[in-house]
Amino acid sequence: MNLPLFSALFAAFALTLYVLLDGFDLGVGTLLLAQRDARSRDLMVDAIAPTWDGNETWLVMAGIALFAGFPIAYGILLPAVYLPLIVMLLALAVRGVTFEFRVQSTNFKPAWDVAFGIASLVAALAQGTMAGTLILGVHVEAGQFAGSVLDALSPLALATGCALLAGYVMLGAGWLRVKESGELRTFAGRALHSSNLALLALLALVCVSAAAVQPEIRLRLADRWIGLSLLAILTLGSAAAAWRSVSGNSDLRPFAFAALQCALVAMGAWLVVYPDVVPFRLSLWDAASAQASHMFLLAGAAVFAPIIIAYSAFAYRVFRGKTSAEGYE
Amino acid sequence: MTLDPALLARIQFAFTVSFHIIFPTVSIGLIAFLVVVEGLWLKTKNPLYLEIYRFWLNIFALAFGVGVVTGIVLSFEFGLAFAKFGQIAGPVIGPLIGWEVLSAFFLEAGFLGIVLFGMQRVGPKLHYFATCMVFVGTQLSATWILAANSWMQTPAGAVLEGGRFVVQRWVDVIVNPSWPVRLPHMLTAAYLTGAFIVAGTGAWYLLRGRHVDFARKTVSLGVGFATVLIAVQVFLGDIVYGTMIQHQPAKMQAAEGFWEEQSESPAPYYWIIVPDQADQKNRFTIGTPYLGSIWLTHSLDGRVQGLKNTPRDQQPFMAMAFYGFRVMYVTAILMFALCFASLWLRWKRRLFTTRWFLRALVLMTPSGVIATLGGWYLAETGRQPWVIYGVLRTADAISPVPAAVLLSSLLAFICVYGLFMTAFLIFALRIVRRGPGETAVPTVPGSPRPPAGLAAFGYTRETDPAATATP
Secondary structure: OOHHHHHHHHHHHHHHHHHHHHHHHHHHHHHHHHOOOHHHHHHHHHOOOOOHHHHHHHHHHHHHHHHHHOHHHHHHHHHHOHHHHHHHHHHHHHHHHHHHHHHHOOOOHHHHHHHHHHHHHHHHHHHHHHHHHHHOOOOEEOOEEOOOHHHHHOHHHHHHHHHHHHHHHHHHHHHHHHHOOHHHHHHHHHHHHHHHHHHHHHHHHHHHHHHHHOHHHHHHHHHOHHHHHHHHHHHHHHHHHHHHHOOOOOOOHHHHHHHHHHHHHHHHHHHHHOOEEEOOOEEOOOOOOOHHHHHHHHHHHHHHHHHHHHHHHHHHHHOOOOOOOOOOO | OOOOHHHHHHHHHHHHHHHHHHHHHHHHHHHHHHHHHHHHHHHHOOHHHHHHHHHHHHHHHHHHHHHHHHHHHHHHHHHHOOHHHHHHHHHHHHHHHHHHHHHHHHHHHHHHHHHHHOHHHHHHHHHHHHHHHHHHHHHHHHHHHHHHHHHHHOOOOEEEEOOEEEEOOHHHHHOOOOHHHHHHHHHHHHHHHHHHHHHHHHHHHHHHOOOHHHHHHHHHHHHHHHHHHHHHHHHHHHHHHHHHHHHOHHHHHHHHOOOOOEOOOOOOEEEEEEEEOOOOEEEEEEEEOOHHHHHHHOOOOOOOEOHHHOOHHHOOOHHHHHHHHHHHHHHHHHHHHHHHHHHHHHHOOOOOOOHHHHHHHHHOOOHHHHHHHHHHHHHHHOOOOEEEOOOEEHHHOOOOOOHHHHHHHHHHHHHHHHHHHHHHHHHHHHHHHHOOOOOOOOOOOOOOOOOOOHHHOOOOOOOOHHHHOOO
């Protein structure tokens, strides 16, 4: 059995789910910065407060799956993205504690809201920067990261950061469309439109520049052009559907199409990178642990992942419907 | 002075892990208390229990939040600052933490939202189930992380092949020699921490004559649990001590503060030492004669083994291990004394009125946190110079990251975590000052809307069908 491949698929599944789920949390957080009305900001945070923690756990799952299944890659990739990763961890930490702190704060609540927004924005930027750094290729010698930690701050990596931020804002706007009514719903529709335009423009910029800078990406594009162009067409189709559905009646559709759009972009990225776990340097089989580690991890995933998805879905069901001015009473 | 990346990597890990462990210790202890209290409420329908539950859930939520976000940092730090450790030990540690994420983190996160915001939506029974699931999650989390850390203390079930570990039997990895004794020791430490925080807060109210019913109940419950737990802990601690002497003799040699291969007879028990690692001797000691022989060898003239039994290049730094141990041990003695006094006062029916006792309880509020930190300093510094005992040296495990970068990230952690601790203490103390049963003031000026989150828990005695049903 090709266990490393299954571990890689599980890690990719966890990371994609993270991008979609915490993506909308971070997007809603970022949108707090564009919302002047304090009561509306409360409603926006209420839309994500009961479930954000479970969403964020998928990031830990993806990181630990990499650690367990591909420790060689883990030891190369993390030092390579040291700076944006530290920034992301600190930003996620500030965002996480702010959920609790802003409720307790009496005099400084607007300041906590700003901290919440900036932390969400910075976390999104940092995550995209990491993705950009990795897809451009890191410098490896003798199984160790051998580049400079400043490599992670290249303009193209930062542009990828902006693209991911735009994607998260789009998801966040889609989620607010699901959870809010009245003026906030209109606000979310506008945000979805502008972030989707920004996302498409930045994606085009990143794809073209990455292909220009990294010859390995050109090889993969030439090799897998059928699949990748199919994904590109579907992505544009979802973008158009997300755009149009904002003027429709359904509150779920804009979010569903936005999520589909982001999932397709993620699949495109996976298709370019496959079968490498350190892009263009180390394949997943070269970086893999021995069979016993994959077996144990995958057994846990097989048993627990369905249960996790079931009770997470239950939690979403408990808090379904529009947020109300009464809070969760 | 040039910066040493190995030292900075260690300081960064030590700082972030020390900060982190405070919060899970508190939240494991508090959630255990909350499970008991909500269970008592469901059973007796006494609204006082619901009031206690709601009050402590507020503080639990704050501690849990800080614990979660600082824990995520740790799960990436194995690779950030200790990349070579990650590469070598990932096949063992990774799947263990993978099971922690799968069985514990998701469970806590999935049900926490319902615990905090869902009472009105799911009703008391399902809400209690959610509280229990968060409790189960915290216990499983401790179980797996202790398995991983204990494996680093007493590795088993895996062999090094071609620069990384290959697991042969997972049962041996998990049930390594120190895990079965260290897990109950740590869980009991967390429960004790919770019990003293609860009792100390109740005592503070009693001293001020506020919320007297609430305070009496929490002092009684907190001190009662603490009394049982400290007795269990003394017993468990002794077993851990015996296991560690057998498997990590260097750690316990350092912890007792003796250098010579055989100490003088009778051996004193040291309370304060100024060790000189370079000269392999103590410059200054304060101890109690005979007590070392009696406690450590169970005889009047037994000799204690010193650190020179361990080759110099494998010795831990004595001062850290010794003082980590003393902080834990002295705190435990104070806890024991206070719990012993509580039995007498309870029998005399003066538990709630003896002011010196209540003052001592207030002072001992953070005692569990202090003892736990001391114990972890012993466990981790006493393992040095190894990161995986006897197999991989800490200095050989670090990342190829420049010292200046490590220093910057360390300073960033200190600033951000400092802010967290300040905010946590301000908010927790504000909740305590406000007292149970009081709702928070609306946080948006001019808004009648109560704030989201726990203050909006909304399960008041008036609206509680279970409470109004009681005669």
